[in-house]
Amino acid sequence: MSDSDPALLSLRGIDKSFPGVKALQDVALRLRAGEVHALMGENGAGKSTLIKVLTGLYPRDAGSMRLAGQEISPASPRQAEALGISTVYQEVNLIPALSVAENICLGREPVKWGCIQWHQVRQRAVKALQRLGLQLDVTARLDTLPLALQQMVAIARALEIDAKVLVLDEPTSSLDEGEVEALFSLLRRLRGEGLGILLVTHFLDQVYAISDRITVLRNGRLVGEFLTAELPRLKLIGQMLGREPDAGQAAAAPSTDLTQVSRPVILETKAAGFRGGIQQLDLSLRAGQITGLAGLLGSGRTETARMLFGIDPATTGSIEIDGVAVPLDSPKAAIARGLAFCSEDRKREGIIPHLSVRENLILAMQAGRGPWKKAPLAQQTELAQRYIATLGIKTPSPETPIRNLSGGNQQKVLLARWLVMQPRLLILDEPTRGIDVGARAEIDRLIAQLSADGMAVLLISSELEEIVANSQSVTVLRDRRAVGHLQGSTISVAEIMKWIAHSGEEAA
């Protein structure tokens, strides 16, 4: 496979805008026959938009697409399939209640006299699976198969048409290690058959295990195309995050307080984890200390928060509070133990949109008191007014529905909701996402103040600067495992990036 090979699929100058957002700007992609090509980028880089343009879900605003030298413009996934571009999406999008054969031939069943030729359906399914080296009972219901096999069936379906390009969007996110290996040996085989495979994944190890080339996107723009073998991990992460790893920008990390180590541990996880989320996590959260949780998208940051807060309870290991193992199996249990959690998804997991600022602010407190001991309205209003004043929440009145507030002010109300509870551990997942610069600084200052008052804070952020600027201790996650712990003056953006890139290996 040399560079002189004509590209199987070539995208040039692709632009795509949504109202208010330029999702893709002048993006190019060259996929050669017989290669596995990884498409990498952080949240909002434009990976999924590019795939949707490629598969005809979105029309492109500008640019050209060529497949085997022919100009193409698929207007729907069906047309893209007809051209030979097949896609397997992140969630297995097959129909669980239908048989394997029906799923493989769905929408393209052989028909004669208006009747489906079931015999042919089964034959074609068997043939499609044989190509992948699989022998399955094609009349079995899909949902009786393990997830990994369902994934294979999805690939068999994608290849059942005469596909030249196979697009896999996060195919491994719900698979365990053995299943991933099985999938990869299949991909190698298909690569040998001359297929062009475009792979979107967040797992660095997997990118280096399988891909030949990497295209990196950032903020809707092309960063570059690289040969995997010639791109060190650290460099790749630098490209994805948009900064030089060796710039030595040790941002002003708060000086290590010597007494910090002696501060009491509030919560400690011991090899805690749950399938599909985080594995073997050891984490100590101390009173009066901000612990940063850093890692790329999909590394298990949010999953850790959800596990601690009892949303996805730990199935392995244990979680101790004040040295005693406790079952954190629901948010209610976690709140009762003094935990609080501000979700990154304000809209879906935070605000109660039509209720007032006051009601949103006192909801957790009232839930803690139970339904019978209703806080008197005067007390509620007093609390709301106090927090509106101290946090500088801009709202016409405490009775304004929270959905009428700006993102930053909504976030402050959600923070206030937990501050009312005086929690011992506050978990903040992306507390400043989608918030303007002024409010951002205020929220950072508030977090520092809370920590100084003795609260333990777990700060999750995709922005390394935010982690570095605020944390006294940092745990780095990679591929759903904790790979490094940094303390005090060793905390810097460069150091965190090294750990994200090289787990356990010598940091270069």
Added chain:
Amino acid sequence: MKTDSAWKAISTWFGGGSIIWTLLGLALLLLVDAVWVKDFFTLEWRDGHLYGTPVDILHQGSKVMLLALGMTLVIATGGVDLSVGSLMAVAGAIAAWALTAGGMSAASALPLALLVTTLIGSLSGLLVAVLGVQPIVATLVVMVAGRGIAMLVTGGQILTLQDPTLRFIGGGYFLGLPFTVTLVVALLALTLFLTRRTAFGLFIEATGDNETASRFCGVPVRLVKVLVYAFSGFCAALAGIVATGNIHAADSARVGEMMELDAIFAVVVGGTALTGGRFHLLGSLLGALLIQTLTTTMYNLGVPPTVAPVPKAVVIVLVCLLQSPVFQARLRTWKKAKTPEVTA
């Protein structure tokens, strides 16, 4: 300024701005009645009782009003209760059975009917909250099963009975008005107390508005759901006892038939969104009143009962459209599009 805030308080109490349309619809209907129906507003005081068509509307509408109060809370959590019509039959059947074959007094028969029906109602809640069954499916199951249970209790017969307490509940007078009016007011007071004096109202609205966020705040979402369906069952039991008292018989096959739909209409017309969230108890009562007024009006105008559902549907669609923010926005743009033509 002062009247402004007072008006605001009243309108939020009744369900925000949308309730104006319900009131308008009611006013329009009453206007039709005043013009075309002879002696519609004539009230008569006889033997310490008040008689007249408006009183009759209150009395006839009481069953849907009772149902609507429970239905409001269920809908506020984002659910719906289709079983209330059947549960009315269950309550009637149990009460009639206990009073006749069971040989019980009304003082024990009626509480028994209330208790059993409430328990059956909470079964929907368990299906929804614990097993995660869709509310429509769960309550449809209980609706079908409930009708069966009622038939089983009465042996498929219409049980006639002559109990003075039941007769009083269904047709007696209290303070010059039908007793059913007192019953509605009492249940309204109880519901207001349970939802606004405790935090249940807040929990119900939070659950319906954003269930995930509520759970993450520690709101006992499951308990809230079980309780609203149980309460809806309780309301249905009261309505069932009233219905049985109305006709001095437990007619398991017919009592409460299609009444769940009237109750849902009343809630929706009263300004509580089917998607859940904020609820308006007084709005629901007003909605029930609108539906009953409509039924009575059509009866008075001589519309045959067999075709009466058609105009009823039209009125309900109109009220719902007028309440819809989307439709209101469209109306405004139509107006805007028209204005330049007029000036030009």
